[in-house]
Amino acid sequence: MDAAQHEDVSKHMGQYYVVFVALLCLTAITVGVSYLHLARPAAITVALVIATVKAGLVAAVFMHLISERKVIYAVLILTAVFFAVLLLLPNLTTFEHHSGLPGT
């Protein structure tokens, strides 16, 4: 390890601890909000927005996504698209149901 790299990592250490504390705080907030018993759509929105922020912090800082090259982002976006398709796939059964196709 050369000295430059050594310095590079130690510069980021503070950032790692900040993200760690932020993740714990956001967890506390999610749990706290769940005690408010918001209406279901609002509760789902709040919980998933907080989860997305947390996931973003983990991916950006712990997984060093923030300093990655463009090609990594391209692969990530492609994965996200396929993931969305996979999630929506079960909806096809609902469409069939409404269209009255056989076997539904």
Add this chain to the structure above:
Amino acid sequence: MPLATLNTAVLITSSITMVLAWASCKMGSLPRFRLWMGATIALAFVFLVVKYFEYSHKFHLGHTPAHDNFYAVYFTMTGLHGLHIVGGIIVNSYLLGPGTKLWAKDREHFTNRVENAGLYWHFVDLVWIFLFPSLYLL
């Protein structure tokens, strides 16, 4: 739910110790890598033990996967996530044990292996970040 909240904190903590393990490699300290990697593995075991209590409590109440759709989904998702935790423990234990030999030969290569194990571990954490509110809070 309090158990799941505890487990969320445990997993987040294990993510920071994983980062510290990798950073220790980057900064050239094998003893500190051992310390943080050991902590990461220990926290992973804590997660599984808590999960064990959670599962046995649910079984005790008759909430098996066959109980209803929710519990079928609950056990599939948390079970698969748990298996990934076990996978992480195996890889991380290898890096902490026999895998360390590579450090003497090629530090950078070893550090890259730790980084990749870290990417996997953070992703397991990331999945839990979504599973926790979806399955326990909503």
